[in-house]
Amino acid sequence: MPIVTVSLADRSYPIVIEPGSLSRVGAFMAEYARPHGVLVVSNPAIAEQYGELVLASLQAVGIPACMALVPPGDRAKSLRNAERLIDRAVAERLDRTSAVLALGGGVIGDLAGFVAAIYLRGVSFIQVPTSLLAQVDASVGGKTAVNHRAGKNLVGCFHQPRLVVIDPCVLETLPRREVGAGLAEMVKHGVILDASYFIRLESGMRRLRALDQDELTEAIAGSCALKASVVAADEREAGRRALLNYGHTFGHALETVTCYRRYKHGEAVALGMEMAAMLSQDLGLLSHEDALRQRELLRAAGxxxxxxxxxxITVDGLLAAMEHDKKVVRGRLRFVLAKRIGAGFVADDIPVDAVRSVCRRFLESER
Structure with missing residues (x-):
């Protein structure tokens, strides 16, 4: 059973990765968190599949819990839904010894984490991610947020979980597009952080897409370890953690102009990675060979x-969406680019004309 630790001094926490661990969430919480009450946040589909199992595991160790449901989809990440969850926490008389548990994908984790951060000035937060994207990315690192009509994740804060429990078995019920969305974040980790991990994904992608449990467990642990090392070095994204935004400046713009309806988040990130690779090539940084390896691995991931x-989708629409991105620093767009596989870097001095050129050629291209 791999356990990855996010090292943050007295706020360090474990990431438990084990097939079948969903039935042991209560036992893990008793060991690592021990809240006196839990608000489980989920959506109807996930709650129908796994809600009773998680509630029973909490009951088995004497932790009282209740469940609150929100609608599916990224638009559920709203201030209105956060307020409704707080209303439920108040009605259940949850206090500062209580916890909020996110049972679901990245949307649930972001929303539930935001509620945990602001309720009573902060209560414990537990992540039980049920999508591959959430398992390898969104559940690790403490970013919480809701969306604003001007853009994605504009209202939020950092609030680290006390515990993350990852059960790869739940991915067997995940739609294929959702699996691909998570694979995009794994490819991202390889491109910006670790060439050897990228090579491992190249060799194991067929088994990953077939949901081989051994391959998934090790690959998920590898991604979590890479992200944990970045978070430990730069919790609040003052420097190195910004690398994790590779593909996200372009990707978030695509999500915004399509009203979060056309692409899964990981699909938008994959498209954003392609645009970031084009920009890296235009600036003479990334070789054609490495850009092609990225593209082929994304294709292999479906x-x-x-x-x-x-x-x-228009060039002007993309540029306008980028101007409202939270990664804008002192009026300048911040991009994560790649010098080679395994070597990403942050740049905030990219000419607008270069970005415009990439957007225009990408929208016109057929790959």
Missing amino acids: LPVAVKRASH
Whole structure:
């Protein structure tokens, strides 16, 4: 059973990765957190599959719990839904010794974590991610947020979990697009952080897509370890952690102009990674060979690497969305680019004309 530790002094926490661990959530909480009450946040579909199992595991160790449901989809990340969850916490008389548990994907984790951060000035937070994307990315690192009409994740804060429990078995019920969305974040970790991990994904992608439990467990642990090392070095994204935004400046813009409806988050990140690779090549940083390796691995993961020409996405629309991105620093867009596989870096001095050129050529290209 791999256990990855996010090292943050007295706020360090374990990430437990084990097939079948969903039935032991209560036991892990008794060992690592021990709250006196728990608000489990989920959506109807996930709660129907796993809600009773998690509640029973909490009951078995004497931890009282209740469940609150929110609608599925990224638009559930709203201030209104956060307020509704707080209303439920108040009605259940949850106090500062209580915890909020996120049972679901990245949307649930972001929303539930935000509620845990602001309720009573902060209560314990537990992540039980049920999507691959959440398991390898969103559940690790303490970023919480809701969306604003001007852009994605504009209202939020950092609030680290006390515990993350990852059960790869739940991925067997995940739609194929959702699996691909998580694989995009894993590819991202390889591109920006670790060439050997990228090579491992190249050799193991077929088994990962087939949901081989041994391959998944080790690959998920590898991604979590890479992200944990970055978070430990730069918790609040003052420097190195910004590397994790590779593909996200372009990707978030694509999500914004399509109203979060056309692409899964990981699909948008995959497209954003392709645009970031184009920009890296234009600036003479990334070789054609490495850009092609990235593209082929994304394809092997079943991810899109181009948009349809009739998609009605415009260059001006993308640029306008980027201007509202939370990664804008002192009026300058911040991009994560790649020098080679395994070597990402942050740049905030990219000419707008270069970005415009990438957007135009990407929207016109067929790959």
